[in-house]
Amino acid sequence: MNPHPAGQIDLNVPIEAGAVQRGLQHKYRQTVLFFPAQGQTCHAYCTYCFRWAQFVGLEDLKFAAREAETLVEYLRNHPEVTDVLFTGGDPLVMRTSVLRRYVEPLLRADLPNLAHIRFGTKALAYWPARFLTDPDADDLLRLFGEIQAAGKHVAVMAHYSHPRELATPAAVAALQRVRDSGAVVRCQAPLVRRVNDDPAVWADLWRAQVRLGAVPYYMFIERDTGPKEYFKVPLARAADLSRRLPPAVGAVSQRPRPVDVGDARQDPGRRRDGDRGQAVLRAADAPGPQPRVGRPHLPRRVRPRRGLDQRAAPGLRRARLLLRRRARRARPTTRPGPSEHAGRDPPTAA
Template sequence: MTLVNDAAPPAVQSTGRKFRAFTAKHLDELTSRAGLSSDQRLAIQAVATVLPFRTNSYVVDELIDWSAAPDDPIYRLVFPQEDMLPAADVSRIVDLLRKDAPKAEIDAVAHAVRVKLNPHPAGQMELNIPSFGDGVLPGVQHKYRETVLFFPKQGQTCHAYCTYCFRWAQFVGEPSLKMAGDDVARLCDYLVAHPDVTSVLFTGGDPMIMGEPVFRRYVEPLLELDQLESIRIGTKSLAYWPQKFVTDPDAYDMLRLFERVVAAGKNLAFMAHFSHPREMESPVVREAVRRIRDTGAIIRTQAPLIRSINDDPAVWESMWRTQLRMGMVPYYMFVERDTGPQDYFAVPLGRAYEIFRDAYKNVSGLARTVRGPSMSATPGKVCIDGVVEVAGEKVFVLRLLQCRDADLVNRPFFAKYDPEAVWLDDLRPAFADRFPFQAAPTGER
């Protein structure tokens, strides 16, 4: 570790201006830079009444190639597209915007569209929120035996929103759709009552939107729990605002907090979301990565496979090679989840496996720490291990990397091959009448 004395490290020149957020009110101005017509810009504004939009000066000025917009992959990562939603829904909202309808009327239509988009997939609200003491634990999810997710109340936004984000419901201003909590004492009591839990994952939103004093208030009590082996931070900050760890006012203090976690004997896993190689090109990203690694934290990388953005094995090979050179650990390729604009971004599972395989075969064993393509579905994380022919039938070979029923972890099973399938629910069992995680029909023993 290098940040062991009390002297702050020397300043590093930022590659971008001071943080400035852009929201839906800036959409018309920004999308005009992409050469879109007024009708196209209005349609995008209509989509932004349903799905959240937020970006910042670093993304706009440093990452987007405006000469290639609207086809530029980073542009598509953060800016809504008019065909992300059903045409009829977009047209209805466009009509309301054109006639300057009351906000309440527009909000009501937007809400109705959101409800159809499966805002909380994989039983997040019904199955994952635990009861404890005299009620449920706000902001806590406990899906797998050894891991608890915590959504800090102050971390319920991001430096910029990804258009594919499966947490989009956190950002649309509807309290009934949001998960958030701030009672860390009650969280600790829950962990002590469940000694099998060895890992806490801070998620959101993005926990790294918080300043160091606030984040420290959540982290410090966890350092006293011997049962915890690891603390994880799920974040897109390295891609969208690496200045957080280099030139922001509390950068040094945040890094010192990371050191304290490691010194307390916990594995600090910094779960970095990188969706495209360009997000790792800036010198400030490389400096941020170096500083985080110097604290003793391990940076693991993950991202979903997204149509029109990174659905190319060369893109993933480039990402994994770059991450390895920078000292990061490739961790997951996810399948785009069954929520929000899934139809816009989804890649068929057969093609997803081909992309993963073709990238995986071209990297060294050190980068083959990555797993995927993985679906974070209701029963658990289902990985596609292959497409093979068994007994004359073409099938997917599947495996649960994580499961609500721990006894099913790492046991292979099969699904009939379907070239159109994009999610677990599209698949049918092969060589069996049900998948291992499905209950037997009533009356069957």
Template sequence: MSVTPDVAQSAGRRFRAYTTKHLDELTARAGLAADERLAVQAVATVLPFRVNSYVIDELIDWDAAPDDPVYRLVFPQADMLPQTDVARMADLLRSGAGRKEINQAANEIRAQLNPHPAGQMDLNVPKVDEDPVPGVQHKYKETVLFFPKQGQTCHAYCTYCFRWAQFVGDADLKFASSEIDQLVEYVRSHPEVTSVLFTGGDPMIMGEGVISRYIEPLLEIEHLEAIRIGTKALAYWPQRFVTDPDADDTLRLFEKVVASGKNLAFMAHFSHPAEMRPQIVQDAVRRIRSTGAVIRTQAPLIRTINDSSAVWESMWRTHVRHGMIPYYMFVERDTGPQDYFAVPLAEAYDIFRNAYKGVSGLARTVRGPSMSATPGKVCVDGVTEVAGEKVFVLHFIQARDPELVGKPFFAKYDEKAAWLFDLEPALGATHFPWENPPVTGPGGLVDPTRL
């Protein structure tokens, strides 16, 4: 079968992307019947789909599709949404409904999927002179997140992505900015900020000429210690650092960051060991590390894709072998198709522990299972019994209220709980630590969960 991809030109490089108009042909290649392909297309009218030729040709085992984990990582599944929603969208597609009607129905379904978890559209937005700073989030005292406008897409979309709302074409759901001057002004005026994280989307979708205009002004801020780049480009398009026309210029930019005396932390998302197998990925890792950048690896725990201790142990050992630092195992966020992909916290802890005990101390830099929830990053430390009650032991790795960081707390054991807000206080407590009276957070923000 021959599928003609879209060809997008960016910074002089050729990039081949497959979108929803190629979905029927690609899912047929995976062996799906006509009714199954229609159901997948119905899901893709609600949740975003994008893949590229590298993922298709190098990462997916088509003989194992549709059960291949990388296939499931990028291709929508028919049961990712409630059956009634899938049937509704399939009926519209089958009847030849117009784009406006389809979009209206899709938007109604999206609104039920918690498109902006942890209050990312309002709770974390800082202000300068009472004016919101667009595309900036300041959830924790030390760290500011920046969403560059040109980085609000990816080389391919993960089916589980908690930022799916950025990619569905609805301007009301987007969170981004092209105003670097406002970011610089905000960081300069907040000496407690030691780290800026570029995120998206994927900042590495941008060419070197664009990303340097965002990064270079920050290098002049003395109190800023680190620049972080959150990206899945190493997994989905390693050519970005090896053979793309601006690959060398990008690496020189990395060297400039390091030479300025700041830490360049390359936050690489790897979801499965298969993403590390091609030689070009290993070449890209070596080239990035040669600039002085530190590569830290992270991913969520996702049912049907990497919900296995053996998978995580293999990933962490491979990452250490190539000089990368295992950083986080995340819990799937409470947004989008969480019900489909989420692993219960008790099971997640067992998967983490069994993988953790199989690696050396060099890989035990990893933390998890960690939930990036509204009050902060909460880590599940274990399951135990206290005073005759079975409980989860948890602590805040990060918190809106810094006083909560590192302090253990307990929740009633619940084998079905998959998220922080599924839990109840344990040992006679009536509320969790973050449910005390309100506090003022970073940038003068008030966390409404503490009202």
């Protein structure tokens, strides 16, 4: 079942002060992902989710951090980082008092490089009461306002998969309250067969988002992980669907980029001819030197996987082996170097 695809363990988990930082991922130069331990669950479980290893009770496969100080120190040592994304799981399953313990140290610290704080969540669709009537709903919105008052851009990366998730009065009111707090709501969703694999559905979804003051942002294609067979859309069909999407939704909304969760997007109108019939992709973002961004490349062909029970055990064993290798590579007195960051630029002076 490939619990950590695309080198998430061996390429993205940094080593700092001789310790593997299991609660951080640093793949793209400017962005660090932070996994607060108490936020590693969700309001519901999507079988196609590429983070499924966070939810199955195997602690040695889980990304989780319990101290904000680790994140603060990492940001001090890496002035190239401008963005922190709180992710999971879903960070908004946490009580606001717990979330504050992770956010406030970022606001108190002298981190001039930190410009953007983002929260990836499905709560606006699955549990709008989180922003309306939960006991700490008002405190959560105050926290968003405090982030903005501290001079940081705050964004809620909202997961909406279908326009019906925006059709209820509660969903509309929740989104409006988040916007009133000063946060920007950016919307993203995976392309899911039998749910939204229709250009008309995406057009309706984007129109609803723009009408409510949100920003259509990303369409995702699922990674090769988890029991996704029922929901997956072949890349060739996804590319065809992306070409049929409306170029804009009204005068103020640009078409979001269709990407996989590794930030590669279909190069419009380009396909490699021949028997393989491969699509041409471009990197919307990439680890390492920035000239790699926008460079055309061909997707790696993956043989379809069958029989989850036959594939699960080898995938879990490989993930555990990678974690043990990362721990052995850690050095107690050295800071991360280029070899430990798998091609990323070394840290530069502030």
